Each structure stands twice: as structure tokens, then as C-alpha cells.
Amino acid sequence: MPDTMPSYVDSYVYLFGVLTLASFFWIIISGVILVIFGPDWWHVSAVGHFFNSTHFWSVQAFFFFMVLHLWAQFLMAAWRGGRHWTWIGGWMLFLLSILAGFTGYLSQNNFDAQWVGTQGKDAMNSVGVGGFFNLLNFGQMYGLHVFLLPMLILFLIGVHLFLVRKHGVVEPLPLDDGYDKENRRPTGSPVPEGESRP
Amino acid sequence: MNGPGLQPPINAGPAWQYSFFNLSVPDLIVVGLMIVVFVLAIAIPFPGGDNDSTH
């Protein structure tokens, strides 16, 4: 594995991944505390409200930085050089995180959650998964939210970070200064037959 | 859609609407902030960035 950092990572855009990770850390810490005491606590006590809010705002930060991370990786085409599984794994993390956010919304155990559940169940039924994924089943949604989805996300983050370490940071895209050095003419201008230099 | 007596309990206030797009004012603020933070992350030079170099 590479053990030095190339100079081109000296930019704030490379921090979005680790900021996402830091937000995820606080989501887990606050979420574990919520799980220990339960909805009857987080809805009524001041300390419960505090950890409920910490959990909520950590999620906001998580998605905020994850989307900025996605933009950065997209704009530098970071799937190059055999890094496609880092990119695909990132997408799986993104989609699973949306599902985790959704089941979390349903796990609030308040009127918002009921409203989302009763509206959303029709969408689930319309695509034929309602019998299996029942938004009105609090136990199912809560179980997915506090166990299955976090575990999957944790595992995929592990794979994601391993792949980043394994491949090293992707090289910046070649600079297009309007001059095609290889063929010694402006970029994009046609190269006559037989004149190309492989 | 809803009669005057039936209002959704979740009401995010005014929203920008175009076709199926629907972004509330808080949504727009967050998207705006994300663009600002992204541009700043690219524009602001990283401190101590010019000493090392293994490349």
C-alpha cells in the first residue's frame, strides 16, 4: 500500500470523504444512546431532545459532505485506474444511506413519522414491495434503521476505505492547455493519416 | 389537492416549483450552501501545501 501522500492532495476537496466519515461517527454515537433509552425518553426529556437533535444534525452533515464528496469524485473522474469499485461502492453507500435516512424518519415515532408512513406505503404498494417492506410496521423499520442498515453501511465504508488505501489517490486529470504535445498541434485538430505518433 | 379543512401536518412553507421538482426554501438554502462550500474548497489554498512533495 502507498505510504506517502502525493502533493496534489493538498486541497480541501480531498477532505469531504473524511468529513463524511466524521459525521457518520457522530451518527453512530448519538444513535446508540437513543437506542439505549428509547422513544419515550428522546421525545420528553431535555437530554433526550439533545441527543435526538445531535443525531438529526449529524445526519444533515453526513449527507451534506457525502454529496460534496460525490461531486468532487465525479468531477475528477475518480473511477479511473481500476478504482471503479471505490466509485460503485460509493454509490451503494449513497443509496443505502438514503434508505437509512428514510427508515430513520419512520422511526421517530411521532406524527411526522405517521404521515410519511401512511403516504409512503402507497408508493411501496404501487411498486409491489409493500408486503415485504411495510412502512407502517414500526418494528421492521426500526430494526432496519438501528441494526441492518448501519451494519451494511459500516461494512461498505470499510471496503471503501480499504480500496482507497489500496489504489492510492487518483491522479489529477491531464491539463488541457489547448496544445496537443503528442501530435504537436492544437488539441482536437485532425491528425492526417500516417502522421500520428503512438 | 387538499380541501381547506385537510392540511398535511408537514408544511415546509413556500417552495420553488418546476415540473416535478419541488424545493422548499430550506432545501434551496442547503443547496446554495453546498455550492458555496464546494467552490471555497477548490478556491482556498491548502495551508502548508508547498513544502513536501513526493511527486
Ligand code: HEM
Ligand atoms: C458513507 C459515505 C462515504 C464515506 C464515509 C466515504 C469516505 C471516503 C474517504 C475518506 C475517501 C478518501 C479521501 C477523499 O478523497 O475524500 C474516499 C474516496 C473515494 N470516494 Fe468515498 N465515501 C463515501 C461515499 C462515497 C460516494 C457517495 C461516492 C461516489 C458515488 C464515493 C466515491 C469515492 C471515490 C471514487 C473515492 C476514491 C478517490 C481517489 O481514489 O482518489 N464515496 N471516500
